[in-house]
Amino acid sequence: MTKVIQFLWFGRDMQAAVRCYTSLIPGSAMGPVQTPMGGVEVMEFNLGDQRYRAMQTGAPETFNQSFSISAECETQAEIDHLWDTLKEGGAEVRCGWLCDRWGLSWQIVPREMGTLMSGPNGAQVAQAMMGMVKLDLAALRHAAA
Incomplete structure (x- = not known):
């Protein structure tokens, strides 16, 4: 294989x-x-x-955004920990993206993001996400409700 x-x-x-x-x-x-x-x-x-x-x-x-690593997190605490560590010496982008100090792009997202985006209020979730830099799980859930 x-x-x-x-x-x-x-x-x-x-x-x-x-x-x-x-x-x-x-x-x-x-x-x-x-x-x-x-x-x-x-x-x-x-x-x-x-x-x-x-x-x-x-x-x-150098890396560019055409390749990124997506990390799906269970909790806001996990999102915060990954985000805060990886952004040291790097740069925040938006919508859950950041570039670490080595130039590699990351997407730090809640594991349930696909479910939130595909639900009946997916457009509201997408709109909420577009206004964020680091993703706020509670705000995304609120947009989905």
Whole structure:
């Protein structure tokens, strides 16, 4: 069976980034760093149930918003914790998106977002979300009610 692994190319601080990510997402783990060629570091890691491979070459490659990691959270406390940690040195965007200090985009959303958006008041939920930077689960639930 074919395996699918997301591949992230870091220009710098790959190990610090992966250490941060795996500390935030339950069920995550880092593999050992390999150096197959001079100056290149490669490692595999899991974020929850998703497999990743990372490479650091020192080249000035940058991420952009065409790739993001979406973290679905059960509670507002979980949203707040992920948001506050990942935005350090990064930038808040809007609608639950942020860019971390390594340039990787994240979507920090409530796990029930799909249900809220597909309900009878989905348009109100979407409108409420559009006015937010970090998502407020209570406000989204209120919009859905």
